[in-house]
Amino acid sequence: MACLACLLALAFVAAEAQQMQSNISQGSSLTPTTNSTWLSRSGLYAFGFYRQGNGYAVGIFLAGIPQKTVVWTANRDDPPVSNNATLLFTGDGLALPTAEGKNYLVSPSGSASYASMLDSGNFVLYNSGREIVWQSFDHPTDTLLPGQCLLSGNELFSAKSEADHSTGIFRLKMQNDGNLVQYPVDTPDTSVYSFYSSFTDREGENVTLNFGADGHLYLLNGNATNIRNITDGGLPTDEGKLYLMRIDVGGIFRLYSHDLKKNAIWSVEWESSKEKCVPKGLCGFNSYCVLIDLEPDCRCLRRFESVNPGNQTSGCERNFVADACKNRNENFTYTMEKLENTTWEDSSYMSLTLSDEDDCIQGCLEDCDCEAVFFDGTNCRKQRLPLRYGRRDNGTSDRALIKVGVPTKPDTDPRIVQPGSKKKARKWIWIGTAIGAALLVMVLSISSYLLRRKLFSGETNPMIENEMLEWMESDRSTDDVNGLQNDGKLGNNLTVFSYASVVAATTNFPEENKLGQGGFGPVYKGKLVTGQEIAVKRLSRCSGQGTLEFKNELILISELQHTNLVQLFGFCIHGEERMLIYAYMPNKSLDYFLFDSTRAMLLDWTKRFNIIEGIAQGLLYLHKYSRMRAWELWKEGRGLELMDPTLKDSCTEDQLLRCFHVGLLCVEENAADRPCMSDVVSMLITETISLPLPTRPAFITIRNVIVSDVNISRRELQIISVNGLSNTTVDGR
Template sequence: MASIIFLLLLTLSLTASAQKQTNITRGSLLTPLANSSWLSPSGLYAFGFFRQRRGLFIGVFISGISQKTVVWSARRNGDPVPSNATLLFTRDGIVLQSAQGEETLISTQPASLAAISDSGNFVLYNSASQIIWQSFDSPTDTLLPTQQLKAGTELFSPVSETDLSTGIFRLKMQNDGNLVQYPVNTPDTAPYAYFATDTGGAGDNVTLNFDPDGHLYLLNNTTGLNIRNITGGGYPTKETITMMKLDADGIFRLYSQNLTQNGNWSVAWSSTSDKCSPKGLCGLNGYCVMNDQKAECICLPGFEFVDQGNKTSGCERDFDAGSRKDTMVELSNTDWEDDPYSVLSLTAKDDCKQACLEDGNCEAALFTDEKDCSKQGLPLRFGRRNLQSSNLAFIKVGRHISTTDRKEPVIEEKNPGTGRKIRIISGSFVACGLAMVAIFGMIIYRYHVLAYKRVSGNDSTELNEHLGASY
């Protein structure tokens, strides 16, 4: 009961003054083990140390709920913070100091005052109380109510729920007014997009806005016009908190949580219900398959996962490309990025398959619309199963050449039955020969024994006769 009353008071405090903040003066410090964060006035948000799978990091997180949730990370791709480090607010800004006295700047702006507000914004002020930097202008993977995604800025997905370093997807508020999702390291062009609001040309001063009631919309700040509603909003603000997050799977979602129930986050809206929609979810040479509302990654035939624990790492060959006997394996109902080095006009799929098999540079071929055969090199990207597609993919696969295969060739017998008879007859001749040798050996042996006895008998008679004559 006491916790519910506390949460109600917390919510009323947030509603009454969402911009209240805790001021942090120069000389203030934090350590991971004691006094590890600076809290906003309501205690809902905090700036300081938090722990993830890779170790200790620094950022803003929602602290006043049972499930601590990180909403902004400083140096998200940097090394973990040592457990004996100290975070200082100095005239140079926010400084991380090691036990050996080495210093690393967390903020590059010298400031006179810092603050963490009840909106979750961490702010640095100059001596004239003007904002010189704020976390709301440098989002990582999350937007909070009252926060904007400005033209030219992006959100980047995390690697996973427990590793908040930069993942493989991005959401960009483009300078042309279009809000678009892409894989990382791709151009901002239509072939690489997998979600868009189709508002290109709406102006160069469009922002993604987020109201406390969960209303996401695009606003032209030059004209003041709302050009596109993304979510309808209308969620209660007195007992509910919301956030928008670009998740590790490439989908951005609106989450809500009822503070009075002390529960978990629930998904109020998502950019797509197709979890295989994000391009590149399964990495290079892998493709995505929906199985019971879950996205699963499968490797191309003849390939295996680079990292079994991380399916987005993609797939690599499980055979030696230089020592193999090639065959072609067919994959149906799959879509891939079409980036050919040669396109043939062929109407038969077997002709397309054979054309790739006979081409030493061809590793795969895409047969589309029963007329185009696109020869591809590796890697293949952006694979997904599409049951509505009639496209075929032919993958060149090599058979392992074992040490047995490398032995001297053996001439095959065309008639195994004849060979068996020859071996039986040959064996019989050998057996008979050995038997005859044994018989001849016995005869010769007996002959020599008898001859020896006759000679011995004759010698004895002559000797007796000689002795008798002597007496």
Template sequence: MQHDGNLVQYPVDTPDTAPYSYWSSFTDGKGDNMSLNLDNDGHLYMLNSTSFNIKDLTTGGYDDTNRTIYLMKIDSDGIFRLYSYRLDRNGNRSVIWSSTSDKRAPKGLCGLNGYCVDVDSEANCICLPGFAPVIEGNFTAGCERNFSSDSCKNDDGKIQYTIQAAENTVWEDTGYSEVTSTTREECETACYEDCNCEAAMFNDGKCTKQRHPLRYGRRDLSNSNIALIKVGIYSSINEPRKHADEPKDGNGKLLIIGLSLIGFSIMVLVISGALILWSRVFRYKRFSTDSNIRLCENVTPISFSFSEIEAMTDNFQEEIGKGAFGTVFKGTVMLNGLTKFVAVKRLDNISDQGEREFQNEMRIIGRTHHRNLVRLLGYCHDGANRLLIYEYMINGSLSDVLFTPERRPCWIDRVEIARDVARGLLYLHEECETQIIHCDIKSQNILMDENGQAKISDFGLAKLLKPDQTKTFTGIRGTRGYVAPEWHRKLPVTVKADVYSFGIVLLEIICCRRSVNWSLKDEEAILEEWVYDCYQAGKVGKIAGEDEEVDIKQLERMVIVGLWCILDEPTLRPSMKKVLLMLEGTVEIPIPPCPTSFFSSI
């Protein structure tokens, strides 16, 4: 319904102008606030603001008793119809009015590069010459070329096209050039010699060049317009492609030679790929130390004896870290004559497990591969000694990077670090074979490789979920400042506990400060409360530091994501999949409610 009071049908995504309409009520200028009404008598009335009957779109008289019901709708063929149902005749339906009797009238019925024809009063679609249906049997999907159109001319400068006609057809006028022409032959020549011209419309001495796609095509025998289509010679229905066994002018021999060369090239590539793959597998299997320690990147990590681990770490000489699960030492192994570093974690306070159970857990962790997870290479279960061998992260932890002023990453790098952590958590929660709740996400457990890429460590050590589990009751785990409120309330702990911890880490990444810092003012000591106060006051620029150049819109988006993640109610927190989409800017983010943190509630 247009503002002028005219009820009009247009194809989608077209201007509301007369050339694109295919039905109209012709009630423009008849009054204000026009409306369409289906009355009890089965008539469609156009009424104005005073309910004055401007026009009856239907014709004839209909049954207005309670024996008949009426339905108006736009059918899938684009035609507006009025139906009647006689309840005393088993609900038989009949069409009592339609906007048009010409089923070819709706524009776009045949999709791009196809046109509509009348076959026994039914609409049928035909592709342009040189085109074929995109989806066989579904003409609304349109038609596509059945020939290559990479170049208008060949190396000899000879045109590779011919012109074919679709006569008595009308199309949308999207011409880019009008040619002074008096004959059809001159119009064909003008398009034939123009590499930009893909079709030309010739009508009464007027020639207009157009490009594909053509749309809203229909055959109209009363219209003299001719669509002249440029078609690849070998795709022409009148001049089929020559076969390879027709060596006219040497073309057949050239084709055979070309196909042979292509086949030989493919064979060489396949053999080369197989040799490269085999050589890499062989190198991994030769990963060893002087004491014949073997370590390979197989599907599962390798089991080592304690004596082998002692040799690897030079009797645990160099300690590089200490965490909730144990102490980490630096070790070395030999790979094809080159010394490679590894991180060996000596586990403390791990519950007693049998050899088989521990190995099963190691296999599950070892099969968890993602570019944002620290890779488990091997393990040791030798009596009471339980150790894990990880790839070595040369740049230390995210905590070291964020909270050391001279190592503080720029804004762009911090954004990418946040996305790296989100991708790793999404994999643990939804994409790996066995769902894993980390339970101790913090900046110290996120490590940085030589390229500055963030990787999550210590996953799978806190709690592994079986496929049929979705939540667990357990004692408080995690680190103060990062732990979700549900831990303290003895509520079911789900993956949303990791989402909460991620939210705290995200705020740390944004601000480059720790989640709790009692050396600051009281109102700034607890990070999430200070961030929310700044957000409420419209001072998000203060959060990342006044002296740093940041993208304010991106900063505000990340702050909002962080505030959603640390909501007190777990069900209100987004999933990690939604978090990643929000961080990447592909979904809109509503304004978050005030987060009630654990610290502010005690």
């Protein structure tokens, strides 16, 4: 009876619509660039082409609101079509002509005479007797509209992303046993994989999910009896209010409303879960979900790396080669990394009754098949990789212990992949250009001296530099500052933070407050007693960044305070702890948005242009108005003053100057003048090679009149240059 009720509701909508809608006759066609849609009578809904990726998809969307919202897609997993495609309506349905014939997107149960795009959002095909032979309401994708039903045995599948409406990784199924359940895709319909249920599994067959005009989502059994209210309903039903139910990209299904009168955005009226880490499969293998500012973020297991940093569902892989368990090697050993308060899918192959964690650890270390264990205080469950469906759950005492390989003698076992090296290798393949290589040589040679002497062109702030260096060289803790109280001030408005204040601000550095892992240690979110949000860069003891590097970074950044640069508030030293306190960036870094297909949609052109302008303003400050000027010393023949004083006794001056020279050639404004990598190597190791004279680097805000003509070669440029100085003129960019 529930199916009958659903059909009666649709029949009423269709009968009413026949009197209200204009008909689409056989032979009508659409193209992406000209006549692209068939509109409903009010213009609220449209059937036709919409942009997807580099082409077009065919579907139904809300055309009458500023936010074009797709509610149905035909053959959603087909590749997008080109802008010269044609959609043709025939008696056999809707087809895209192809070289092989016709690709039918809609195939009715009988001959179709005409079609209508209804104001309900339903696209309907009729035969000559005005009977429905096909309707989109019978074939939902990820969305239900008021008046629509999800029949027993049918499913909704999430979209891949906000911009890509092909099938995603979550599903909502109206099961034949009467239960409405959410699962990851490609999993059996069993409770171990579910992450939402209506708990109506004993209500029998023919239960349907129904959607009322007042926002009411409810289940009817085979006798048309309401067996469960998913939402309460009772929302306004006037013509100025729209509703839709959708299983979102993130796996949670929600009831949305949109107020047409106020030109508003979609608002959430109800959601299956307020915990965005609940959907299983949101994070890929060997990674777990953590909420950061109520948004889900996928973290790799320790000693694991992301397979694809731009795709959280890609999961993580080891950064070590795990074949040494059975092949004993004195240069290699295993240890167990602990991960507290996490839940995972239990796919254990053995469970031991143990109350001691050390016994659980030892049992895994002695078992070559064991790659992880879950320990809850009484049971030790041995696991093989990969682990999946992991998420942070502070309500559980469960902990995961992961077996990881570590070298006993670093760099002696070729099977050991040093942490981070996979990622770095991929990165350097991309950016391993002449510029990067030569600048790296320069940075290694002059790192500390650039910050402490004439690179500042005599314009350093002596108070901050002298006070900071004198104070830090005394190796004192910020908890006992002579002449400064805890959380006192240095120059440049820098604060000397006490260790206690930093611990309090970060609530003792818990994993859930971790924002990321930098090259020299983790970064944590915190909040000062003033309410100011901060990011704490906690330098690892084994990071390789010692007191000298810490001083350099502090001095450098303190001199570079600018509205378009991340602000440094201060620092903290406590024993071996070295911490830098920055302003917290609530919108995260740019790559968080750009390399995620869903979040990228949040950055429209206006936002991106504003970001571009902000970056440009920051660069202008660094290159023109800050006190550091990587060219003036070279131009004045004082290049040796760039040398780190610790190299004074060991440095070969000619080689040092050659490194500086090559570095400047690698940042020439005219890209054609920059040497390739093979030339860079030759320039560095062959002293007999005569090096061309460098011109001002591209980041100097002076335009080189000569090189603006790309037809002038470097040889001609050298002839024009006098005494090593290029003929230049100041010109605004």
